[in-house]
Amino acid sequence: MKSSKFVSTRSVTTKLMTTATVSALLVGMSSAAYADNWRYAHEEYEGDVQDVFAIAFKEHVEENSDHTVQVYRFGELGESDDIMEQTQAGILQFVNQSPGFTGALIPEAQIFFVPYLLPTDPDTVVEFFNTSTAINETFPELYAEQGLELLKMYPEGEMVLTLDEPITTPEELRGKNIRTMTNPLLAETYSAFGASPTPLPWGEVYGGLQTNILQGQENPIFWIESGGLYEVSPNLIFTGHGWFTTAMMANQDFFDGLSEEDQELVREATEAAYEHTLEHISGLADESLAKIEEASDDVTVTRLNEEQIQAFRDRAPQVEERFIEMTGERGTALLEQFKQDLEAVTNE
Numbered sequence: 001m002k003s004s005k006f007v008s009t010r011s012v013t014t015k016l017m018t019t020a021t022v023s024a025l026l027v028g029m030s031s032a033a034y035a036d037n038w039r040y041a042h043e044e045y046e047g048d049v050q051d052v053f054a055i056a057f058k059e060h061v062e063e064n065s066d067h068t069v070q071v072y073r074f075g076e077l078g079e080s081d082d083i084m085e086q087t088q089a090g091i092l093q094f095v096n097q098s099p100g101f102t103g104a105l106i107p108e109a110q111i112f113f114v115p116y117l118l119p120t121d122p123d124t125v126v127e128f129f130n131t132s133t134a135i136n137e138t139f140p141e142l143y144a145e146q147g148l149e150l151l152k153m154y155p156e157g158e159m160v161l162t163l164d165e166p167i168t169t170p171e172e173l174r175g176k177n178i179r180t181m182t183n184p185l186l187a188e189t190y191s192a193f194g195a196s197p198t199p200l201p202w203g204e205v206y207g208g209l210q211t212n213i214l215q216g217q218e219n220p221i222f223w224i225e226s227g228g229l230y231e232v233s234p235n236l237i238f239t240g241h242g243w244f245t246t247a248m249m250a251n252q253d254f255f256d257g258l259s260e261e262d263q264e265l266v267r268e269a270t271e272a273a274y275e276h277t278l279e280h281i282s283g284l285a286d287e288s289l290a291k292i293e294e295a296s297d298d299v300t301v302t303r304l305n306e307e308q309i310q311a312f313r314d315r316a317p318q319v320e321e322r323f324i325e326m327t328g329e330r331g332t333a334l335l336e337q338f339k340q341d342l343e344a345v346t347n348e
């Protein structure tokens with residue numbers, strides 16, 4: 001049983017019990033005697049991908065145990081970095097934080113921002129997450145060093161660039177302040193693409209675009225739709241350079257302190273949430289794009305052709321080099337594994 005430092009609310013059943021019930025409880029004194037309330041924070045709004053995952057996790061836990069899960073959405077407990085700190089401190093039991101913000105804590109997590117490393121085909125991407133050794137074995141070890149039990153990494157959607165005007169070449173990005181999440185490698189990507197990267201937490205993005213302090217940003221389409229980004233940054237450019245990936249994890253002391261039965265429950269709830277979320281994201285980008293086009297006449301959609309993409313892809317090797325400089329031998333080994341895992345799914 002875990003201690004109260006994790007601030008999980010434990011309600012002891014106080015109903016009048018028959019002698020038989022009490023004996024049964026004493027024999028199998030386990031989680032059935034206590035119902036814990038687990039706190040789980042993520043970075044998005046109601047109905048967004050991380051919320052779909054969190055709610056599916058909550059439902060599985062609550063349907064299969066006496067525990068409850070309290071889900072906190074973006075802003076309720078602060079920014080992404082705040083919820084990560086709260087999880088490391090044991091105030092929260094679970095957190096969903098994207099590598100876009102974890103890069104400062106775990107430099108290797110920045111691998112997702114080496115452009116053109118991941119393919120664009122959704123089925124191949126999903127297969128990669130399902131089977132990758134780097135994702136399912138190496139990353140859990142790296143997160144464990146920070147007191148985090150990594151439960152799942154999963155894709156949310158292909159990254160799309162939004163700008164104040166349509167462009168097709170890196171040269172046209174010159175002088176544009178492009179908001180990036182706050183990891184150094186993503187800033188390197190946008191420098192390599194010719195822009196002026198501006199790392200900011202999420203809360204400052206809409207206002208920055210509205211006031212033209214920022215001239216662009218990148219995000220998956222569902223988020224461009226749900227956050228209304230298209231209202232202030234209406235030119236969508238499909239560059240094919242990467243995916244928005246995220247990660248769901250638990251405070252490791254909390255997880256280690258759970259009974260085997262509860263650890264199994266958490267793992268099963270995570271799998272159920274993952275499967276449900278993969279179904280949710282299938283076709284989501286097209287649906288969200290249709291909603292955006294319905295809502296605004298100002299929106300333009302530019303899908304770069306192979307030749308145009310090549311001009312951006314040509315700038316990827318310098319970002320990969322920076323990744324290696326930032327992460328040393330461990331990053332190099334991770335990158336090799338990542339590429340091997342990708343090859344396995346692209347050659348199928």
Ligand code: 6CS
Nearest residue numbers: 043044202219220223244
């Ligand atoms: O751009 C961001 O900061 C946000 N984007 C998504 C898709 N999820 C949460 C994150 O904070």
